[in-house]
Amino acid sequence: MYRSHVLVCGGTGCTSSGSQQIIDTLESELKKNGLENEVKVVKTGCFGLCALGPIMIVYPEGCFYSEVKVGDIPEIVSEHLLKGRIVKRLLYSETVSSESTDVKSLNETQFYAKQHRVALRNCGVINPENIEEYIGMDGYQALGKVLTEMTPEQVIQCIKDSGLRGRGGGGFPTGVKWSFAAANQADQKYVACNADEGDPGAFMDRSILEGDPHVLIEAMAIAGYAIGASEGYVYVRAEYPIAVRRLQIAIDQAREYGLLGKDIFGTGFNFDLFIRLGAGAFVCGEETALMTSIEGHRGEPRPRPPFPAVKGLFGKPTVLNNVETYANVPQIILKGADWFASMGTEKSKGTKVFAVGGKIKNTGLVEVPMGTTLREIIEEIGGGIPGGKKFKAAQTGGPSGGCIPAHLIDTPIDYDNLIAIGSMMGSGGLIVMDEDTCMVDIAKFFLEFTVDESCGKCTPCRVGTKRLYEMLDKITRGTATLEDLDKMEELCYYIKQNSLCGLGQTAPNPVLSTLRYFRDEYLAHIVDKRCPAGVCKHLMQVTILADKCKGCTLCARTCPVGAIEGSVKVPHVVNQDKCIKCGACIEKCKFGAIIKK
Amino acid sequence: MANKKPGVAFHDTPEQAAQLQAIIEAHKNEKGALMPVLQKAQDVYGYLPIEVQTTIAEGLEIPLEEVYGVVTFYAQFSLYPKGQYKISVCLGTACYVKGSGDIYDRLQQVLGISGGECTPDGKFSLEACRCIGACGLAPVMTINEDVYGKITPDDVKDILAKYA
Numbered sequence: 109m110y111r112s113h114v115l116v117c118g119g120t121g122c123t124s125s126g127s128q129q130i131i132d133t134l135e136s137e138l139k140k141n142g143l144e145n146e147v148k149v150v151k152t153g154c155f156g157l158c159a160l161g162p163i164m165i166v167y168p169e170g171c172f173y174s175e176v177k178v179g180d181i182p183e184i185v186s187e188h189l190l191k192g193r194i195v196k197r198l199l200y201s202e203t204v205s206s207e208s209t210d211v212k213s214l215n216e217t218q219f220y221a222k223q224h225r226v227a228l229r230n231c232g233v234i235n236p237e238n239i240e241e242y243i244g245m246d247g248y249q250a251l252g253k254v255l256t257e258m259t260p261e262q263v264i265q266c267i268k269d270s271g272l273r274g275r276g277g278g279g280f281p282t283g284v285k286w287s288f289a290a291a292n293q294a295d296q297k298y299v300a301c302n303a304d305e306g307d308p309g310a311f312m313d314r315s316i317l318e319g320d321p322h323v324l325i326e327a328m329a330i331a332g333y334a335i336g337a338s339e340g341y342v343y344v345r346a347e348y349p350i351a352v353r354r355l356q357i358a359i360d361q362a363r364e365y366g367l368l369g370k371d372i373f374g375t376g377f378n379f380d381l382f383i384r385l386g387a388g389a390f391v392c393g394e395e396t397a398l399m400t401s402i403e404g405h406r407g408e409p410r411p412r413p414p415f416p417a418v419k420g421l422f423g424k425p426t427v428l429n430n431v432e433t434y435a436n437v438p439q440i441i442l443k444g445a446d447w448f449a450s451m452g453t454e455k456s457k458g459t460k461v462f463a464v465g466g467k468i469k470n471t472g473l474v475e476v477p478m479g480t481t482l483r484e485i486i487e488e489i490g491g492g493i494p495g496g497k498k499f500k501a502a503q504t505g506g507p508s509g510g511c512i513p514a515h516l517i518d519t520p521i522d523y524d525n526l527i528a529i530g531s532m533m534g535s536g537g538l539i540v541m542d543e544d545t546c547m548v549d550i551a552k553f554f555l556e557f558t559v560d561e562s563c564g565k566c567t568p569c570r571v572g573t574k575r576l577y578e579m580l581d582k583i584t585r586g587t588a589t590l591e592d593l594d595k596m597e598e599l600c601y602y603i604k605q606n607s608l609c610g611l612g613q614t615a616p617n618p619v620l621s622t623l624r625y626f627r628d629e630y631l632a633h634i635v636d637k638r639c640p641a642g643v644c645k646h647l648m649q650v651t652i653l654a655d656k657c658k659g660c661t662l663c664a665r666t667c668p669v670g671a672i673e674g675s676v677k678v679p680h681v682v683n684q685d686k687c688i689k690c691g692a693c694i695e696k697c698k699f700g701a702i703i704k705k
Numbered sequence: 706m707a708n709k710k711p712g713v714a715f716h717d718t719p720e721q722a723a724q725l726q727a728i729i730e731a732h733k734n735e736k737g738a739l740m741p742v743l744q745k746a747q748d749v750y751g752y753l754p755i756e757v758q759t760t761i762a763e764g765l766e767i768p769l770e771e772v773y774g775v776v777t778f779y780a781q782f783s784l785y786p787k788g789q790y791k792i793s794v795c796l797g798t799a800c801y802v803k804g805s806g807d808i809y810d811r812l813q814q815v816l817g818i819s820g821g822e823c824t825p826d827g828k829f830s831l832e833a834c835r836c837i838g839a840c841g842l843a844p845v846m847t848i849n850e851d852v853y854g855k856i857t858p859d860d861v862k863d864i865l866a867k868y869a
Contacts, residue, residue: 120837120838121840121841124842125842306836308799308801309797309836346744347838384740384741385740387782388780388781403736404775406775407779466843503798539798539799545802553798563778
């Protein structure tokens with residue numbers, strides 16, 4: 109028996125800020141103090157509050173230490189773990205109570221109070237590399253229940269009744285998808301998992317793989333039973349080494365425990381799981397492209413129908429869901445469809461995980477019931493925007509989504525509402541932007557991404573996105589006309605209607621949604637040749653403030669294009685025709701006399 | 706080719722050749738073996754020159770043009786060697802709105818190379834990447850396995866100095 113448990117986050121965010129060194133130091137310090145048999149160190153998955161990493165929680169007190177450094181460890185060990193005195197200066201400020209000496213529970217903090225964890229329920233709670241901890245949290249009970257008490261039809265009906273929809277972006281009803289694959293007869297069927305989380309800024313799938321890998325294994329086995337498949341493939345991004353390693357450990361342990369393989373629970377049901385690594389192609393998040401990639405080819409999409417439920421992986425009926433979708437399944441089986449359907453809105457049931465990032469205080473993973481408003485997520489859970497800046501827009505749905513402006517901040521978030529306001533759920537990336545973000549530049553940023561990631565198979569996407577990018581580039585350079593703006597809009601609709609797969613069909617969304625809500629910014633760039641947010645380099649002017657300039661000539665000597673004129677001890681002037689706005693002069697000036705705006 | 710470093714001839718050691726053969730043997734009868742074999746081969750050689758692709762094509766009995774097609778499709782595979790220190794700057798959305806574009810620009814300026822290139826001494830190569838999922842630390846860059854978060858363009862020189 110241990111008297112204390114120290115949970116240290118071993119997710120990618122905290123590992124990047126040194127949590128492994130913290131664990132190593134902690135273990136050696138514990139040994140030094142003879143506490144190794146009294147205090148247990150557990151490396152968990154992500155707690156969600158990545159902005160404050162590395163994170164450590166000490167139980168039974170429930171002390172939440174944030175931004176812990178290796179140098180703090182001896183103090184935590186000698187003060188807290190040895191003498192029982194909490195190290196107050198390291199506590200997350202919101203857990204420090206002014207009235208009493210006790211620490212406040214995490215559930216009382218702004219970040220966690222409104223959250224409801226279903227998909228993330230074990231992340232940051234258990235050691236993901238130990239199957240027994242998952243079993244201790246009712247793990248594999250749902251698999252046992254379906255294999256011994258339910259028919260495949262009942263399983264599918266249960267998922268249908270729950271109202272679970274695909275969490276990867278499209279929002280297709282999961283149970284319906286399963287029923288299609290179940291209805292097709294074949295000698296072999298497959299269950300596949302899309303863990304190729306390509307949407308930049310979204311990392312919930314990775315966190316589930318890192319923090320609770322067994323939930324995916326259990327859910328995929330349940331899906332296998334429901335549709336009659338005996339093999340499954342998980343397609344994971346190679347950029348997620350920690351997730352890949354933990355999933356492999358979990359698969360090996362599940363095989364060892366007889367929870368994967370032949371005759372599971374003695375019921376005659378066989379199911380095994382294999383990992384395939386992605387190789388850095390965003391288009392492989394598209395279901396047909398993903399399966400082509402698993403087969404070992406260029407990850408190009410193909411026309412549908414036939415849908416994967418008819419002809420999927422290796423030409424066999426296949427069910428493909430994303431990680432977060434699967435993570436809900438065992439809980440639905442155990443607690444019932446009604447329990448799940450009681451959360452959320454009329455057409456979007458359950459919870460959704462958002463990766464909140466950008467210009468916001470509490471960056472991290474947030475799981476809330478569907479229908480929670482953007483305002484609650486940004487202002488309450490997210491803690492608002494740092495530096496007293498004004499909220500301008502939130503971007504959801506990644507390169508396929510759009511920007512939600514400030515006046516729609518009270519929209520309850522679900523699949524249908526987001527589509528109605530010109531964005532989409534996507535995988536749940538939510539990037540907050542403030543007044544310093546230029547919306548034209550953001551649209552250009554996303555188009556640059558799609559141009560790069562377009563697989564090139566169909567012309568509307570391959571050529572269209574490139575032309576669209578060039579038009580946006582022209583606008584940010586101040587050389588576009590109003591006619592270009594009209595042409596650009598027309599091209600957007602053309603690409604949407606004619607592209608082969610979801611990548612192309614949604615690629616113009618960032619442009620269309622910013623045009624819809626921030627047309628004035630486009631006009632400022634085109635008509636006034638001005639970037640209101642001060643981002644677009646070509647529309648800015650470098651000027652020398654005459655009252656501050658001492659005439660030292662340093663800037664003139666630094667300028668690579670000879671654009672600065674003036675003689676010694678006389679204020680200098682920038683020749684705007686020659687200036688390339690590189691900013692080298694600003695860096696060199698010792699008097700702060702040169703500005704760019 | 707963006708990540709070109711001209712004038713490097715392909716050399717492989719007997720150990721590398723044996724490792725490659727072992728990889729091919731291990732996956733030969735697997736469905737969809739090509740991707741895992743290419744990934745492991747790149748771990749052995751650091752890149753996938755045409756000589757390695759030819760060996761894989763023969764070993765798996767897949768036409769060389771198909772192997773080449775797959776290698777050039779995916780961003781992870783490289784036809785040319787990378788630097789001793791691989792620098793990746795995250796240009797995912799969360800990092801971008803927090804200024805990772807300026808960090809990328811500064812690195813190109815300091816190293817005197819463009820993204821996708823390698824310094825002439827073979828020491829540093831630079832590339833942009835899409836989201837490593839450390840969005841809480843934005844903006845982020847990585848050098849081999851080391852992650853640097855919450856950085857500014859002015860930190861670039863000091864960070865590079867650690868690898869000098």
